[in-house]
Amino acid sequence: MNDLRIERIRTIDLRFPTSREAIGSDAVNKDPDYSAAYCILETNSGLEGHGLTFTLGRGTDIVVQALDYLARTVKGRTLSSIVSNFAAFSRELTDESQFRWLGPEKGVIHLATGALINAVWDLYAKVEGKPLWKLLAEMETEQLLSAVDFRYIDDAISRDEAKAILDAGKAGMSERLAQLQAEGYPAYTTSAGWFGFSDEKIRRLCREGLADGWTHFKLKVGGDPADDLRRGRIVREEIGWENRMMVDANQKWGVAESIDRIHQLQELEPWWMEEPTSPDDILGHARIRRECKPTRIATGEHCHNRVMFKQLMQAEAIDVCQIDSCRVAGVNENIAILLMAAKFGIPVCPHAGGVGLCEYVQHLSFFDYLRVSRSLENRVIEYVDHLHEHFLHPVRIRKGKYLLPEAPGYSIQIYPESLETYQYPGGAAWAEPSYQEQHVR
Ligand SMILES: C[C@H](O)[C@@H](O)CC(=O)C(=O)O
Ligand SMILES: [Mg+2]
Numbered sequence: 001m002n003d004l005r006i007e008r009i010r011t012i013d014l015r016f017p018t019s020r021e022a023i024g025s026d027a028v029n030k031d032p033d034y035s036a037a038y039c040i041l042e043t044n045s046g047l048e049g050h051g052l053t054f055t056l057g058r059g060t061d062i063v064v065q066a067l068d069y070l071a072r073t074v075k076g077r078t079l080s081s082i083v084s085n086f087a088a089f090s091r092e093l094t095d096e097s098q099f100r101w102l103g104p105e106k107g108v109i110h111l112a113t114g115a116l117i118n119a120v121w122d123l124y125a126k127v128e129g130k131p132l133w134k135l136l137a138e139m140e141t142e143q144l145l146s147a148v149d150f151r152y153i154d155d156a157i158s159r160d161e162a163k164a165i166l167d168a169g170k171a172g173m174s175e176r177l178a179q180l181q182a183e184g185y186p187a188y189t190t191s192a193g194w195f196g197f198s199d200e201k202i203r204r205l206c207r208e209g210l211a212d213g214w215t216h217f218k219l220k221v222g223g224d225p226a227d228d229l230r231r232g233r234i235v236r237e238e239i240g241w242e243n244r245m246m247v248d249a250n251q252k253w254g255v256a257e258s259i260d261r262i263h264q265l266q267e268l269e270p271w272w273m274e275e276p277t278s279p280d281d282i283l284g285h286a287r288i289r290r291e292c293k294p295t296r297i298a299t300g301e302h303c304h305n306r307v308m309f310k311q312l313m314q315a316e317a318i319d320v321c322q323i324d325s326c327r328v329a330g331v332n333e334n335i336a337i338l339l340m341a342a343k344f345g346i347p348v349c350p351h352a353g354g355v356g357l358c359e360y361v362q363h364l365s366f367f368d369y370l371r372v373s374r375s376l377e378n379r380v381i382e383y384v385d386h387l388h389e390h391f392l393h394p395v396r397i398r399k400g401k402y403l404l405p406e407a408p409g410y411s412i413q414i415y416p417e418s419l420e421t422y423q424y425p426g427g428a429a430w431a432e433p434s435y436q437e438q439h440v441r
Contacts, residue, residue: 006049013038014355026222153310193219299318300351
């Protein structure tokens, strides 16, 4: 590994036309084209590190440009110079003296940082010949700690507390691994409940989901109150009351409105209420949680960074922590969030509604169970049944559970043909001028 050098970085604006079938739609994002700012780290050894950050169509070019700027930081670097002090590398990106003004640690620049850091982890895991979850789970505690930037969170979790969690995680790891190998990691599906799907389609997809072994279903809400209830009742009619149903408003409401709407939706007995209001409103989430008990409150897919997660936990504002693999600064920052969630006793149920997010987050959940939380209680990974065919190592699901990935890396590498077909604006998928217009508005 010492000689492995990153020589060239390629970036790609990748967009899939999912909005044509309302795939991925919700009350706020009504026409999402699942997209990614994608990067490839080419090395002198022939091995490549791949990474992406998830976006929704227009604007992906802006993230790609940010990624192009940040990529200069890794060009010519050896892998060992990065991973020997991973937190310092992460800080180099987030503290770049002029880019920092664009964040700090939020927005376009942070999304780009996530793609780049994840690409380095993909390369690192490939060099070590291990899937990322295994690389992380088997790491020495000191090395894991050296990947975490404790600045801004050490008032909530000290380095010593984190060390104690990671050390304790070594005990019983082989039993937990055997359990995962035999049974997989529990999951839930969002594929039946997108906002733009007709009642008939929701019904059909719920039935198909049950037949495939799913027991947890998420429905998008945040529309007309009567429509939300009607659609929710359809899901309940199909899945019954013995299975679990979650609802997701994607930030549609203000705080008082959230409280009213959740009280109405309680008839559906949601297992959690996701993103009722602005992702930045920590005290708002805390009030909603207090006033809507026993409904559990979930958020995180739009949470910029570890500092926001820290405050949500300190303020007792959430019951479910929904990490996202690339909204924050990649694996490093997610390790920090997993550690805080373990300390605060909050289950982590990752967000995966996007392209490549299922492929990514499974590794973080497997690591979480093996080495950090050591619990599966109230934990499920999101699954959406879209675009997996573009990945060299797509997720494997059996009866509503994720199976352990086996290939070395972070499972995020996309086939070259798919990169070519879906790159925007030149790819064949965007050949019709009317499709291109859709994105230049
Ligand atoms: C636009 C995305 O599909 C979003 O709706 C995903 C999401 O909120 C989720 O999966 O949860
Ligand atoms: Mg959501």
